[in-house]
Amino acid sequence: MRQNLLRPADSERTHRVAYIELFFDLIFILALTQLSRFLYDNQSLAGALESAVLVLAFWWVWIYTTWVTNWLDPVRLPVRSVIIGLSLIGLVMSTSIYESFGDRALVFALAYVTLQLGRTGFMVLALARHDRALHRTFVRMLVWLSVAGVFWVLGALLPFEFRLPLWGVALAIEYLSASLGFRVPGMGRSTTDDWEVSGPHIAERSALFVIIALGESFLVTGFAFVEQSITVDGALGLLLAFASGVAMWWLYFDHGERVGSRAIASSPAPGRIARLAYTYVHAIIIAGIVLSSVADKEVLKHPDAAVSLATAVTLVGGPVLYLVGLVLFRWVVARDLLISHLAGVAALLVLFGLAFPLSPLVLAAMTTAVLACVVGWETILRVRTGTDEPVAG
Template sequence: MSDIGQSVDVEAPDDVAVLDDERSRLRDRGDEESSQVSFVELFYDLIFVFAVTQLAGYLVDNITAEGAVRAAILFVAVWWLWINTTWATNRLDPDAAPVRFTMFTLMAASLVLSMALPRAFEDRSFAFAAPYVAMQVGRCLFSADALARNGESAQARTSLRQAVWFAVSGVVWIFGATAEADMRVNLWVLALAIELTAPWLGFPVPGLGREETRDLDVAGEHLSERCGLFIIIALGETLLVTGARAAELEWTATSLGAAATAVASTLAMWWLYFDTGSKRGTRAFEEQHPGHLARVAYTYLHLPIVAGIVLTAVGDKGLIAHPHEPAAWQDAVTILGGPALFLLGNFLFKNATSRRWPLSHLVGIGLLALGVLGLGRLEVLGLALWAVIGLVATAALERLLLRSRAGAEQQIK
C-alpha cells in the first residue's frame, strides 16, 4: 500500500509541472516528436468540417456570379484563418495548458463564425466579422507573448507585426459589416487584399522592422501534414454530400450510378494529391528554403486546391439531385470547373515543390475544358463521367511519366 501511495505522489506533481511550465508553450525543435500533429489540432479542425459544409451549402443556393464572388470571399477568409492558426501551432505546443485553452477559445469563436457564414452578407455580418478579427489579432498577440517568454524576441516581433496588420485589416472587416451588401463585398475584398499582400511585403511596421522568409522558424513536416489533413477535410465533405443525398433518394441504377461517379471523382482527387504530391512536398523542405516553401506552396497554392474540392462537392449535390437533366453552364462551373481548379492548384504546388511542371495536369485541364462542348448534348451524369475520365487520365499519365523519368534517371546512373 505504501508503494502505491508513493508512486501516485511522485507522478502527480510532474504532470502539473508539465502543464504549468511556461517553456512548454513552445514546441521543442530538438525533439522530433514535437512536430507531430496533436489531438487538440485535430479537434480544432472539426469546426472547419462544419465551415466547409456551410460554404458548399451557401454556393448550392447561390449559383450566380454574385453568389460565386461572395462565396469566394468567405472561403478565402476561412482558409486564411485556418492556415494562420496552423502557422501559429507550428511553433506553439498545443499540449501545453495555456495553448490548449487558447485553442478551445478559438474553436468556440470559429463555431460562431461558421454558423454565420450562410448569412454573412445579410443579417449576420458582425457574427462573422467580429470573431474573425478577434481570432486573427488575439492569436498573434498570444504567440508574441509565448515567444517573448521563451526569449525568442525576433520571432515575437514577427507576431507583433502580424497583429498590427490584422488590426488594420480588422478595421476594414468591421466597417464592412456595417455597410450595405454591395459595399460590404468591396470592403471585405479590400480587407483580404491587405491580409494576403502583407506576407509578401514582410509585414513591415515602423519601429518593428519587416519579416524575412529566411528568418521564419518552420517545421516543414508538421505544416505539410496539417495541410494534408485539411485536404482530407475537404474531400470528406464531398463524401458526406454524396452519402447524405444518395441516402435520401430511391436506389435506382441512375441514382447509384450518380453516387458512384461522385465517389470516383473524390478518389481520383485523393490520388492526385496524396500519391506523389504530398510526399514530395514533405521532402522538399529538406531541399529548399523552408520559410519560402511554406509560404508559397502551402499558404497560397493550397487555396485553389481546396477551393476546387469544395466546388466539386457543390457539383456532386447537383449530380445526385438531377443526373438526367441536360447539363447547363452552372453544372459546367462546378462539375468541370471544380476539378480543373483542383488540377491547377496541384500543378502549381507540384512545381513549387519539385521544380518541374507536371504535363499530365495540363492534359487533364485540357480534357476538362473539352467537356464544355458537351453542354446542351450531355446530361449532368454524362458531364460528371467526363470529369472523372479527365481526373483518372491525369493520374494515370502522371504515374506513367514519373515511371518513365525514373527509368531514364536509373539508366544514366
C-alpha cells in the same frame, strides 16, 4: 508568459501533429459543409464572388493557426487552452457562414476578427521573451490584421451593397500583407529567413486538411443521395462522386504529398517554400474540392437537366482548380512541371466548351474520366521508372 511555449528542438514533439490540432480541424468539417451549401444555393456571379470571399477567409484562419502550432507546443496547457478557445470561435463562425451575407454578417465578422486578433495577440505575448525575430513578425502581423478587421466590421455594419467590396478589401489586406513581409513603417518587414518551420509538421497538417475536405465532399454527396428516392441516375451520380474523390485523393497522396515535406527539409529557405506552397497554393486545391462537392450535389439533384453556365462552371471548374493547384504545388516545392496535369486541365477546358448539349450526369462522367486518365498517366510513369516519385511530366 515566462514559460517557453515553443516546440522543443530534437524531440519527438518537434514535428508531431497533436490531437488538439485535429480537434481544431473538426470545426472545419461544419465550415466546409456550410460553404458548399452556400455556393450551391447561390449559383450566380455575385454568389461565386461571395463564396470565394468565404473560402479564402476560412482558409486564412486555418492556415494561420497551423503556422502558430508549427511553432508553439500544443502539449503545453496555455497553448492547448488557446486552441480550444479558437475552436469555439471557429464554431460560431461556421454556424454563421450561410447567413454571413445576410442576417448573421456581424456575428461572422466579429468572430473572424476575434479569432485572428486573439490568436496573433497570444503569439506576441508568448514569443516576447523567447524569439525576438518571430515576436516582431507577429507584432507587424497584428497591425495589419487590425487594419483588415476594421473593414470586416464595417462591411457587416453598413448596408448590404458595401459588404462584398469591403470584405474583399479586408482579404486583400491580409493576403498581400503576408506577401510583403508585413511591412510596417518604422518597424521594417519580416523575411522568410525569420520563419524556421517544421516541414513534416506543416506538410502533414495540410495533407490532413485535404483529407477533411475530401471527407466533407462525401458527406455533402451522401446527404443529397439519402434525401431522394433511389434511382439509377442517383446511383450513377453517387458512384461518379466516389470515383472523382478517389482520383483526387490519389493525385495528392500517392506521391505528391511527400514532396513538400522533403523540399522544406532540404531547402535553405524553408519559410519561402512553406509560404508559397502551403499558404497560397493549397487554397486553390481546397477551393477545387469545395467546388467539386457542389458539382456532385448538382448531379444528384438534377442529373438530366440542361447544363447551365453555372452547372458547367461547377462541374468543370472544381477539377480544373484542383489540377492547377497540384501543378503549382509541385512547381514551387520541386520545380517539376507535371505535363499529365496540364493535359488534364486542357482536356477539361475542351469539355467546358462541349458541355451545354450534355446532361449534368454525362458531363460528370466525362470530367471523372479525365481525372482517372491523369491518375493512370502519373501512376504508369512512376511504376515504369521504378521509383517512389514520378518523373516530371
